[in-house]
Amino acid sequence: MSRRPSHPVRLLASALAAGALLTTAACSDGGGSENASDTAAEQAGVARPDAAKQTPTGSPSAPAALTEAGAKAALLTEADLEGGWNQVQDADKWRDRLLVGKVDVAAFLTAKSSATDCQALLDALYDDGLLGDPSGPSALTGFEQGDSRLLEQVAGYDRAGLDARLKWLRTLPDTCDEFTATGSGGAERTVQVTEASVPDVGDARAGLRVSVQGDADGGPAALTLDIAAVRVDTSAVTVMGGGLDGGQTDSVEQAVRQGTERLKTVLDGGTPSPQPTTMD
Secondary structure: OOEOOOOOOOOOOOHHHHHHHHHHHHHOOOOOOOOHHHHHHHHOOOOOHHHHOOOOOOOOOOOOOOOHHHHHHOOOOHHHOOOOOEEEOOHHHOEOHHHOOEEOHHHHOOOHHHHHHHHHHHHHHHHOOOOOOOOOOEEEEEEEEOOEEEEEEEEEOOHHHHHHHHHHHHHHHHHOOEEEEEOOOOOEEEEEEEEOOOOOOOOEEEEEEEEEEEEEOOEEEEEEEEEEEEEEOOEEEEEEEEEOOOOOHHHHHHHHHHHHHHHHHHHOOOOOOOOOOOOO
């Protein structure tokens, strides 16, 4: 696979609940302490001062902001993956030369913007920026299994920018269905981009399969990458797996499930278990 990777509230205040609390506070006699003026105020629709100060209890709290320590704690471990994946220490240095190339703009005829999007995809896969530059903490880990690799990134982002980037990823199977990129040595590579399913986890998600056919080490080669990104509040998990032996659909899906669960645990103030959670 690539000798590279890719660097990856809901505070609802119910008006009805608030109204119910005010009404309850107004109607509670506190053991008969209510006087005539209190009763008159309530009949006139004026809340008692002490009732106005009360706030709903039991409301879900917003997830904590992602920290550097939290991003690292949320990363997958070997125990989270099946199939003999071995964790490596140099995942941040992975780079795949098959992803380097200049998109043939002429092949897109009048849709020059499509060529721009496809170039941006190749650049993002090579430069670890599939979801754009993180605005918060970021952590990365990688695993090897034979000639295949799996990379995971956990990072914090600007919410609007993150949603826009996920939306952009979902358009690429149509925009960049198939195109040609030319390497620095003049060799042409055929790139295909298709939609890939992502487990129904997190708050929003996007998945791609990218295949690159070209030459490596003097012979024909085909690089296949399965890619998934999942948003949890303003943080995200990005997983990419595959290599010259083909994609890693099952492993990527498992990594997404476990990685999302670990991230949610961290954002809820907990510590991920050293053993994977059993998930359907």
